[in-house]
Amino acid sequence: MKKTVLECRNVSKRIRGKYLIKDVTFHVEKGVICGLLGPNGAGKTTLIRMLTGLIRPTKGDVFIQNQSVGTMRELALKNVGAIVESPIFFPYMTGRDNLRNLARLHGLSKSEISKKVKEVLEIVGLETRADEKVRTYSLGMKQRLGIAQSLLGNPELLILDEPANGLDPMGMRELRELILTLKNRYGKTILISSHLLDELQKICDQILIIREGELVWKGKLDQEKDLEELFIELVSQ
Numbered sequence: 001m002k003k004t005v006l007e008c009r010n011v012s013k014r015i016r017g018k019y020l021i022k023d024v025t026f027h028v029e030k031g032v033i034c035g036l037l038g039p040n041g042a043g044k045t046t047l048i049r050m051l052t053g054l055i056r057p058t059k060g061d062v063f064i065q066n067q068s069v070g071t072m073r074e075l076a077l078k079n080v081g082a083i084v085e086s087p088i089f090f091p092y093m094t095g096r097d098n099l100r101n102l103a104r105l106h107g108l109s110k111s112e113i114s115k116k117v118k119e120v121l122e123i124v125g126l127e128t129r130a131d132e133k134v135r136t137y138s139l140g141m142k143q144r145l146g147i148a149q150s151l152l153g154n155p156e157l158l159i160l161d162e163p164a165n166g167l168d169p170m171g172m173r174e175l176r177e178l179i180l181t182l183k184n185r186y187g188k189t190i191l192i193s194s195h196l197l198d199e200l201q202k203i204c205d206q207i208l209i210i211r212e213g214e215l216v217w218k219g220k221l222d223q224e225k226d227l228e229e230l231f232i233e234l235v236s237q
């Protein structure tokens with residue numbers, strides 16, 4: 001049996017009497033790319049904020065590598081790299097220096113920092129531009145630098161909230177290839193939210209669809225199942 005990397009168990013979030021997320025349960029196995037979909041306001045960001053420990057569920061719990069985010073927060077979140085809001089970098093510093101700065105937070109020695117930063121820059125394909133200032137980077141490059149940042153702690157699970165937002169077709173293709181490499185070569189497990197159904201259809205092994213805070217569909221996609229049709233059918237009910 002495959003190892004479960006992320007488990008969301010009966011998670012609800014209620015604010016001022018209103019459920020933003022209601023009783024959501026699912027799990028994601030190792031090496032799987034899982035797409036999270038839902039119309040605007042469905043609760044995707046709220047759910048992702050609970051998965052990454054930014055807010056607490058009203059009920060239920062999230063487990064990462066079997067560690068509870070509720071009761072063993074630090075240990076559980078060690079295994080997660082996430083881009084929830086747009087990654088923030090110092091624009092007048094180089095990509096490499098931005099990463100070096102962040103790598104210090106992981107308690108590595110100077111030589112370990114250089115090695116780790118070099119490694120993540122190579123993974124995201126930014127090694128040739130690493131010594132240029134971030135303000136000269138395209139949006140796609142900034143997103144890849146954000147992914148490099150989330151890889152610094154060598155997490156098992158990556159959570160990416162709308163990473164393709166605003167990217168041009170080239171940037172989108174590069175991002176898609178990077179996500180597939182992270183899965184295929186590095187064995188990462190990835191949860192990704194997006195409105196871009198075609199993009200998700202191309203890369204996801206598993207799909208979650210939420211509507212008004214509730215999980216209305218979870219499962220695998222096959223060649224015959226068109227994601228756009230499934231999505232429209234479910235959200236217009």
Ligand SMILES: Nc1ncnc2c1ncn2[C@@H]1O[C@H](COP(=O)(O)OP(=O)(O)OP(=O)(O)O)[C@@H](O)[C@H]1O
Nearest residue numbers: 015016020038039040041042043044045046047195
């Ligand atoms: N702190 C909060 N207090 C009250 N309501 C909130 C709060 N945060 C979010 N909401 C509401 O919860 C619902 C879900 O919001 P959320 O941002 O999670 O949706 P989303 O699926 O990410 O939407 P989008 O696709 O537009 O980004 C929305 O109706 C939003 O207005």
